[in-house]
Amino acid sequence: MEGHALPPEEHFITVEPYYEPTGDEIAVFEAAYRNRLPVLLKGPTGCGKTRFMEHMAWRLKRPLITVSCHDDLTASDLVGRYLITADQTVWVDGPLARAVRAGGICYLDEVVEARKDTTVVIHPLADDRRMLPMEKLGLELEASPEFMLAISYNPGYQSVLKELKQSTRQRFVALEFDYPAAPLEQKIVVKETGLDEARAAQLVKLAAMTRNLKGSGLDEGASTRLLVHAGKLMMDGIPPAAACRGAIARALTDEPEMLAAVDELIATIF
Amino acid sequence: MNSSPPSSDVQLSAAELEEQLDELLEAAFTPGRRTNAIAKKLAAHPAEVQRFVLHWCAVTAQTHSQVAYLFARHVLEALETMDRPDVQKWLLHAMDLYDRQGLYPAIAVLKAPKDFAGAGVDHAQGVYLEEITGVLELFLRGLSGRAMKLEPADPPHTDTSTLFLPSRLGRFPAKDDNFRLYKALAVHQWAQTHFGTFFPDLAAELRAYPDPDKARKLYHLLETLRLDAVLARHYPGLAREILSLRGEALPAEFQDAAAELEAPGAGPKQSLEWMENLLAQPLPPPWPYMGELLPERAEAERQQRLRRDKAALQAALAHMQPGAKPASFSLRRENSANEVAADFVLLADGRPVVLDDEVKGLLHSIDLDLGDIPPDYLTPAGGGGYAPAGNPKEKEMAPPEGGYAYNEWDHQRRHYRKNWCTLRELPSGLGDAGYAAEVLGRYGGQVGQIRRVFEALRGEEKLLRAQKNGDDVDLDAAIAARTDLRCGREMTDRVFTRQERLERNIAVLFMVDMSGSTRGWINDAERESLLLMCEGLEKLGDRYAIYGFSGMTRIRCEIFPIKTFAEPYGPEVQRRIAGIEPKDYTRMGAAIRHLTAKLKEVDARTRLLVTLSDGKPDDFNDPYRGVYGIEDTRMALIEAKRAGIHPFCITIDQEARDYLPHMYGAVNYTIVSEVRQLPIKVANIYRKLTT
Ligand SMILES: Nc1ncnc2c1ncn2[C@@H]1O[C@H](COP(=O)(O)OP(=O)(O)O)[C@@H](O)[C@H]1O
Ligand SMILES: [Mg+2]
Numbered sequence: 001m002e003g004h005a006l007p008p009e010e011h012f013i014t015v016e017p018y019y020e021p022t023g024d025e026i027a028v029f030e031a032a033y034r035n036r037l038p039v040l041l042k043g044p045t046g047c048g049k050t051r052f053m054e055h056m057a058w059r060l061k062r063p064l065i066t067v068s069c070h071d072d073l074t075a076s077d078l079v080g081r082y083l084i085t086a087d088q089t090v091w092v093d094g095p096l097a098r099a100v101r102a103g104g105i106c107y108l109d110e111v112v113e114a115r116k117d118t119t120v121v122i123h124p125l126a127d128d129r130r131m132l133p134m135e136k137l138g139l140e141l142e143a144s145p146e147f148m149l150a151i152s153y154n155p156g157y158q159s160v161l162k163e164l165k166q167s168t169r170q171r172f173v174a175l176e177f178d179y180p181a182a183p184l185e186q187k188i189v190v191k192e193t194g195l196d197e198a199r200a201a202q203l204v205k206l207a208a209m210t211r212n213l214k215g216s217g218l219d220e221g222a223s224t225r226l227l228v229h230a231g232k233l234m235m236d237g238i239p240p241a242a243a244c245r246g247a248i249a250r251a252l253t254d255e256p257e258m259l260a261a262v263d264e265l266i267a268t269i270f
Numbered sequence: 271m272n273s274s275p276p277s278s279d280v281q282l283s284a285a286e287l288e289e290q291l292d293e294l295l296e297a298a299f300t301p302g303r304r305t306n307a308i309a310k311k312l313a314a315h316p317a318e319v320q321r322f323v324l325h326w327c328a329v330t331a332q333t334h335s336q337v338a339y340l341f342a343r344h345v346l347e348a349l350e351t352m353d354r355p356d357v358q359k360w361l362l363h364a365m366d367l368y369d370r371q372g373l374y375p376a377i378a379v380l381k382a383p384k385d386f387a388g389a390g391v392d393h394a395q396g397v398y399l400e401e402i403t404g405v406l407e408l409f410l411r412g413l414s415g416r417a418m419k420l421e422p423a424d425p426p427h428t429d430t431s432t433l434f435l436p437s438r439l440g441r442f443p444a445k446d447d448n449f450r451l452y453k454a455l456a457v458h459q460w461a462q463t464h465f466g467t468f469f470p471d472l473a474a475e476l477r478a479y480p481d482p483d484k485a486r487k488l489y490h491l492l493e494t495l496r497l498d499a500v501l502a503r504h505y506p507g508l509a510r511e512i513l514s515l516r517g518e519a520l521p522a523e524f525q526d527a528a529a530e531l532e533a534p535g536a537g538p539k540q541s542l543e544w545m546e547n548l549l550a551q552p553l554p555p556p557w558p559y560m561g562e563l564l565p566e567r568a569e570a571e572r573q574q575r576l577r578r579d580k581a582a583l584q585a586a587l588a589h590m591q592p593g594a595k596p597a598s599f600s601l602r603r604e605n606s607a608n609e610v611a612a613d614f615v616l617l618a619d620g621r622p623v624v625l626d627d628e629v630k631g632l633l634h635s636i637d638l639d640l641g642d643i644p645p646d647y648l649t650p651a652g653g654g655g656y657a658p659a660g661n662p663k664e665k666e667m668a669p670p671e672g673g674y675a676y677n678e679w680d681h682q683r684r685h686y687r688k689n690w691c692t693l694r695e696l697p698s699g700l701g702d703a704g705y706a707a708e709v710l711g712r713y714g715g716q717v718g719q720i721r722r723v724f725e726a727l728r729g730e731e732k733l734l735r736a737q738k739n740g741d742d743v744d745l746d747a748a749i750a751a752r753t754d755l756r757c758g759r760e761m762t763d764r765v766f767t768r769q770e771r772l773e774r775n776i777a778v779l780f781m782v783d784m785s786g787s788t789r790g791w792i793n794d795a796e797r798e799s800l801l802l803m804c805e806g807l808e809k810l811g812d813r814y815a816i817y818g819f820s821g822m823t824r825i826r827c828e829i830f831p832i833k834t835f836a837e838p839y840g841p842e843v844q845r846r847i848a849g850i851e852p853k854d855y856t857r858m859g860a861a862i863r864h865l866t867a868k869l870k871e872v873d874a875r876t877r878l879l880v881t882l883s884d885g886k887p888d889d890f891n892d893p894y895r896g897v898y899g900i901e902d903t904r905m906a907l908i909e910a911k912r913a914g915i916h917p918f919c920i921t922i923d924q925e926a927r928d929y930l931p932h933m934y935g936a937v938n939y940t941i942v943s944e945v946r947q948l949p950i951k952v953a954n955i956y957r958k959l960t961t
Contacts, residue, residue, distance in 0.1 A: 074735075082749045089749045136750050138759065160876055160916040160959055205504075209412040216411055216941060219958075241507075261408035264453065268413065268508035 008065045008095065009102035012057075019048065019055035020188050022180050029056050032173045038126040038149040040169060043177030046223025048188075049152050052177070053107045062146055063104040065095050069114035075121045078108075079134055091137060096121065100132045103146030111151040112162045119168055125149050126171040156220060179224055182208065188224060193231030199240070202269050203227045206244060209265045210252060217258045222248045240270045282320055284313035294327045295339045308342050315346070322354055326361055333790055337368055340380040348383030359398055360386045363422075363437060366400070369790040370421075386438075396440030397448040404944050406456055413505075414460055416631060417928070426561030428459035429571040430468055430639075434561075441558065454512045454559035461497040462563070463638065466538050468572065470640065473565040475542065485545060487553055490563035492531060492541040495524075499532035516557045523551050572639050579639075580647050582929060583632045585681065585897050587650035590616075590623055599648040601633075614643075628932040635928070651682060651897075676863045678824065681901030691824045691860040698818060698830035701848025703841065709801050713949065717805055720953045724806035727961060728774070736764040743767070776960055777813040777835065777874035781865050783883035784820040784830065785856035792884050792922050793852050795948040799882065800832070800847045802949045803956065804839050812960070813874065816843075819861035820853035822890045827860040828853070835872055855889040858899070862906035862917070869915050877915045878959065882952070885921035885930055885941075900933045907937045918959060922948060 032039050033056075041049045050066070057064035067078065078096040082089045099106035108114070108122070124131045130143040151172065153164050179185060182204050189200040204227065211221030226248045233243035249262040282290070288309035297303040312320055323345050330338035341361055348357045360383055368376035379386060399422050410418040410433075423434035433456050439448045462468065479485035502509035520528065527544040530536060591597040597618040604613045614633050616623050625633075636643055675689035710717050736747045744767040755761040780803065782796055800816060807814045818830035832850065833843045862881070869877050887899030894902070910917045919939035921930060930941060938959075942951050 076735075076746070081746050082753065089753055159961055160878060160918075161961065208415075212412045212415045213408060215939075216417075216943075217408060257404045258408060260405045261412060264405070264409045265412045266507075267511075268505040270507050 009063050009098040009104045017054040025175050037173050040172035040174045041152040044156050046225030047177045065099045065104050066107045068109045073114040075117045100143045103144035105148045108151040189227050189231050192228045195231045281317040284309045294331050399437045426455045427564045429567040430463045431571050433459045467493045468568040473569040489545045496531040515559050579636050584651040586629050676860045679902045679905035691827050693827040693860050695829045698846045699849035700845040705848035706844035720806045721809045724810040734768045737766045737768045775875040777872040778878040779869050780816045781881045782818045784818040784853050786852050789852040791945045795945045799949040799952040822854040858887045859902035859906040866910040879917045881919045904933050
């Protein structure tokens with residue numbers, strides 16, 4: 001990534017981000033883009049959603065503006081606000097408005113985390129109006145034809161407060177993401193870390209074991225991201241078991257009994 | 271001396287002890303319970319010991335007064351050979367047996383404390399199964415992808431459903447090594463079930479030899495060679511540990527057998543062949559992690575499991591038929607090169623259908639048992655099969671007097687039986703007034719922590735912007751307002767910020783299993799969970815209600831209000847919680863429907879129905895205990911979900927039952943295998959659910 005400041009809507013990805021497709025997601029995304037339909041990426045954390053967005057932005061040659069949503073994020077944070085300079089007030093576009101104007105791809109990561117009032121701006125953009133209401137400016141911004149809205153959502157959360165409302169989800173073309181099948185995941189680990197095939201296969205096997213524990217004390221098994229982390233540590237000379245304990249077991253849980261069990265699983269492999 | 275009650279450091283006299291024991295053990299009302307002699311002996315012991323004995327009598331008497339009495343009678347003998355932590359383990363072991371197997375096995379353990387003490391060689395460093403069951407179960411679930419049930423028994427063996435392990439291992443001086451031995455014993459048994467040791471005719475084949483016992487032992491040894499090699503290929507770290515536990519090397523005559531059986535692709539039939547070849551040789555001593563191979567037990571269990579799996583698979587297939595007409599199912603096996611697990615593609619009328627985890631699990635289990643999935647397993651349930659007594663039409667009920675009528679889902683006919691169940695709300699009993707204080711005292715620090723965590727959850731402070739009035743000027747809004755004014759637009763008066771507690775607006779209803787199967791520790795854990803929850807919820811401010819449920823037959827479903835939404839938490843509610851007791855059976859569907867209706871009346875943005883049960887739908891002499899009950903429960907949960915309620919099921923399951931994912935799969939659920947962790951778990955689950 002370059003160090004110099006460039007407004008995000010002018011930042012085009014020029015080097016192909018490595019993405020290994022697991023199904024027809026690239027074709028579906030492209031078709032959605034051509035038809036100006038917004039897209040919802042569903043799936044657990046660390047399974048390649050962000051990487052997929054980077055890859056698609058590169059493919060479609062559009063700037064990618066990513067917003068990681070959190071529980072204090074309001075509609076104004078997305079749309080924009082007035083700032084005071086020396087003796088006047090100036091309007092500053094929020095990331096969503098920038099993307100709408102510039103015809104970029106706006107990716108709202110973990111959208112259920114954001115405050116509920118954000119749906120007010122997301123809904124009109126996500127149906128065929130393709131409008132961004134800018135209440136404070138008293139106008140509605142029409143999205144440029146290249147603009148695309150994408151949101152992500154992790155259905156694995158058990159919190160009943162973090163479900164995506166029907167009225168929202170029914171506006172989107174949904175793409176389902178999950179951890180890649182073993183051979184593919186192994187390939188990803190090899191490419192991302194430079195680890196040899198055998199070692200990568202061991203990591204993938206460990207991931208499967210932790211995924212078996214989902215629902216029995218773990219909210220999620222180890223994600224592809226965690227495997228990549230462990231692989232990087234191993235490439236840096238950390239012994240495999242120690243790398244996995246640090247990058248995988250302790251990233252998954254604090255519970256002593258579960259930690260002991262995952263450590264035992266790690267020990268079976270190496 | 272003043273007349274204050276004896277402080278706990280004071281040694282009690284025989285008379286005082288007798289009085290206390292009588293009260294704890296309800297001796298006056300129970301013929302045959304004499305505390306006189308016990309009290310006399312105990313009087314000679316220091317205050318510390320007396321306190322220890324009285325404490326554990328009190329704890330045990332809460333649920334099993336007979337066990338408590340036996341404990342009191344034998345505890346001094348136990349203390350001669352064991353230290354107090356071990357005596358405690360001995361008692362817990364007996365209570366556990368009582369819960370699982372009933373009174374007689376528990377009596378046997380309590381009457382023979384010396385046997386328990388002598389179970390290990392190195393007393394100090396022994397490991398108890400109880401201590402490590404949690405870790406071991408998680409480990410095995412991770413390794414195998416399925417739940418494994420662990421039970422104490424000697425010798426170690428498996429019936430292919432349950433892994434039986436000694437209740438204590440003290441073979442090695444170091445604790446870690448004893449744990450490793452436990453792990454090796456468990457993995458070895460799992461490997462037997464997973465890699466084909468118990469092929470269908472094994473028991474019969476072995477019986478045919480003139481010395482079946484030797485044949486069995488030799489086959490076991492040869493299979494161990496094969497299985498260890500399979501493990502080494504897939505789990506090298508694990509295999510290293512196991513091999514380090516092997517004792518004597520095998521005699522030279524076994525070298526060829528080892529070479530062949532350890533090669534990839536070797537199967538149990540080769541072990542059988544080599545067994546015949548080597549039968550004339552003397553039998554080498556077994557290795558410590560082998561336990562016993564008991565094919566007869568495996569065979570009996572296998573038959574049962576196949577019947578269950580077949581019915582469950584057929585029921586699941588009935589759900590999966592794409593159209594209204596019965597479909598014809600077939601299977602394609604993929605990935606057969608995979609030694610660990612085959613993958614199946616299921617075709618309905620020639621087209622692949624998506625398999626859920628339940629069906630995958632069933633196919634896998636049947637495949638392990640039979641080496642294949644016979645076509646008759648793939649006929650969906652429907653015509654034929656189980657037919658409930660009588661014609662449901664005839665028995666259709668008019669809404670009963672003084673009760674509520676609920677439909678029940680008949681999965682085979684795929685329709686509701688109208689007003690099939692009659693449900694009544696009955697007053698709940700009052701328990702001991704001191705119970706709540708005792709429990710909260712026992713959980714001491716954890717109660718404080720739950721209160722703190724829940725307090726922190728309580729609608730966090732939020733800064734509301736653009737308010738009509740408030741504590742501070744909202745700069746953004748003020749600037750926007752001024753701009754509007756300058757431009758000649760109307761100026762808003764919403765220019766303040768205000769600090770406000772965001773209302774959570776959540777209502778939760780806890781539905782608690784009061785069926786007979788919860789007797790013992792599950793009931794204790796439920797009551798303790800509820801008390802801890804109440805402490806937390808009071809801090810949090812969410813509206814909540816608690817109802818118990820039980821019943822017998824469809825016309826006697828019963829609901830016991832413990833706390834309604836309107837009622838405040840207080841001593842009365844605490845006594846009702848204390849009074850929750852195991853009653854009859856579990857017709858879960860009707861209870862869920864009734865409480866769903868209750869919850870629907872509450873005006874809240876988020877409504878939660880949390881069920882706390884041991885997950886065994888059953889009823890008196892009724893098909894409700896089988897697939898029928900599972901399907902009705904599942905349907906009732908789906909109905910609740912459709913009604914805008916979020917059901918969440920917490921199941922205490924020590925038996926690793928396979929149908930739970932299917933029964934609860936449509937909604938969120940969690941399985942807690944360690945009863946003792948339940949109270950803390952429930953609070954944690956609720957916290958996660960609502961943030
Ligand atoms: N299909 C894939 N192709 C390439 N890399 C992947 C893929 N899936 C996961 N990864 C790896 O996993 C990491 C985490 O993925 P990320 O996109 O951040 O997950 P998410 O956004 O779903 O939480 C990536 O940085 C990448 O290394
Ligand atoms: Mg991400």
